[in-house]
Amino acid sequence: METQYRKINLTMPLEPQLADAARVLACGGLVAFPTETVYGLGADATDADAAARIYAAKGRPSDNPLIVHIADPADADRYAVTGALYRRLAETFMPGPLTVILPKRDCIPLSVTGGLDSVGIRCPKNRIARTLICLAGVPVAAPSANLSGCPSPTSAHHVREDLDGKIDMILDGGDCEVGLESTVVKLCGDTVTILRPGAVTPEMLREVCPYVVLDSGVTEKLPEGVSPQAPGMKYRHYAPRARVYLLRDAGNGDFDHRAVSFLQERLKENPAVGVLCFDEYLPYLKGKNVVAFGKKQDDREHAKRLFDCLRRFDVTDAPEIYAVAGATDGLGLALYNRMLKAAGYAVLEL
Numbered sequence: 001m002e003t004q005y006r007k008i009n010l011t012m013p014l015e016p017q018l019a020d021a022a023r024v025l026a027c028g029g030l031v032a033f034p035t036e037t038v039y040g041l042g043a044d045a046t047d048a049d050a051a052a053r054i055y056a057a058k059g060r061p062s063d064n065p066l067i068v069h070i071a072d073p074a075d076a077d078r079y080a081v082t083g084a085l086y087r088r089l090a091e092t093f094m095p096g097p098l099t100v101i102l103p104k105r106d107c108i109p110l111s112v113t114g115g116l117d118s119v120g121i122r123c124p125k126n127r128i129a130r131t132l133i134c135l136a137g138v139p140v141a142a143p144s145a146n147l148s149g150c151p152s153p154t155s156a157h158h159v160r161e162d163l164d165g166k167i168d169m170i171l172d173g174g175d176c177e178v179g180l181e182s183t184v185v186k187l188c189g190d191t192v193t194i195l196r197p198g199a200v201t202p203e204m205l206r207e208v209c210p211y212v213v214l215d216s217g218v219t220e221k222l223p224e225g226v227s228p229q230a231p232g233m234k235y236r237h238y239a240p241r242a243r244v245y246l247l248r249d250a251g252n253g254d255f256d257h258r259a260v261s262f263l264q265e266r267l268k269e270n271p272a273v274g275v276l277c278f279d280e281y282l283p284y285l286k287g288k289n290v291v292a293f294g295k296k297q298d299d300r301e302h303a304k305r306l307f308d309c310l311r312r313f314d315v316t317d318a319p320e321i322y323a324v325a326g327a328t329d330g331l332g333l334a335l336y337n338r339m340l341k342a343a344g345y346a347v348l349e350l
Helices: 014-026 048-058 073-079 084-093 127-136 156-163 202-206 255-269 279-284 299-315 332-342
Strands: 004-007 031-033 040-044 067-069 098-103 118-122 169-172 183-188 191-196 211-214 243-248 274-277 290-292 320-324 347-349
Touching: 004 014, 004 156, 014 031, 014 040, 014 127, 014 169, 031 127, 031 156, 040 048, 040 127, 073 084, 073 118, 084 098, 084 183, 156 169, 156 299, 191 202, 202 211, 243 255, 243 332, 255 274, 255 279, 255 320, 274 279, 274 299, 279 290, 290 299, 299 332
Parallel strands: 004 169, 031 169, 067 118, 098 183, 191 211, 243 320, 243 347, 274 290, 274 320
Antiparallel strands: 031 040, 098 118, 183 191
């Protein structure tokens, strides 16, 4: 398959630039497109065969559900059973990086939901994404536009690396604003359960809904035989080829000093070891595969750069990678979740 590539000019009208991509979606094809979180691999969410093509292109397990993207939060009623709590969340956070799990309607096939009777609904903030959905005239099922298990794509270049020749079209809308996938929540009565953390943080959700809890799968491995309720819960995700080890603060004080000392020892043993750390560590670490992803307190920069940094290790000779985890409040929880999954839950407490 020859993959078409289209660079989108945001200073020009979008409709003429997206017309061909909309036709591809309406005819059952696959289109990679930008969102504010990561690039998505889209197909008609009402077409079971189109959904199957997503799984095939990504090499994605069939029990890992897809998120359905809509152009307007009110459109959710066509594809899912909503309620007052959904509307309250939608009014506050949509369009934006929030996915809400709801009971699905019959028009959404089970192949889209991983066999579940529920479906994740999201209205993206990105103008290209919303215009594309409007033009296609169908809801768009879209996981991240990468090979399953690899770091998510935050640029069209990343998509090309993974899916060139496997999908119909790639739309290049520049780098993604957030850099991490959407927050995924499930509703039960007045309770909001976070299944996957993201840029809509627990603190932000609690300002709207007093009952917000974290699913154990956010920080713990899902037990064998349990079906994931949302993307990113069950399988090893976001991972470069080399094994990743996550360095975490054990709470004994002076974590930065202990982390730097640990990394210095690893680099002394093998200068090719991969290191993902804060900018403040760089003066103390000498190695050819040391990568920094921002100042320690800058979670937004970490989020924007995390997946690109992890991908960079794949073009190095790093035999293993040590990644430094930060605080887990606010956006830090989403960063910790992605780094934990990338490490396959291999955590070293210092």
